[in-house]
Amino acid sequence: MNKAELINAMAAESGLTKADSKKALDAFVASVSKAMKTGEKVSLVGFGTFSVAERAARTGINPSTKQPLHIAAKKVVKFKPGAELTAE
Structure with a gap:
């Protein structure tokens, strides 16, 4: 949709x-x-909760060159579905 x-x-x-x-x-x-x-949580009872999580900095690998690269820390949005929303 x-x-x-x-x-x-x-x-x-x-x-x-x-x-x-x-x-x-x-x-x-x-x-x-x-x-x-x-940084606030948004909770919608029966639907779910939106929250912000922090991802730590890490080392990744460039797939084309196989060289290591630094991936910076960042904030990401997470969604946890409520009990009424989860599929059976």
Whole structure:
């Protein structure tokens, strides 16, 4: 499902217009992104939890040259699905 299909599904499920559904989705994405940038967790009961984790610096290997290279530390977003979302 892409963004346009999600907007159509949200509009059909909620009874909102497609324009309002797009605004709601954009606001949700912006709010979650803002929280992630500040390091906050976002928990949606029944859906899941978005959190930020830190990856340590490590040494990797360039597959074409087989030379070692340094991979810098970085922050990544993790998602843990809630109990109601997990597939049976």
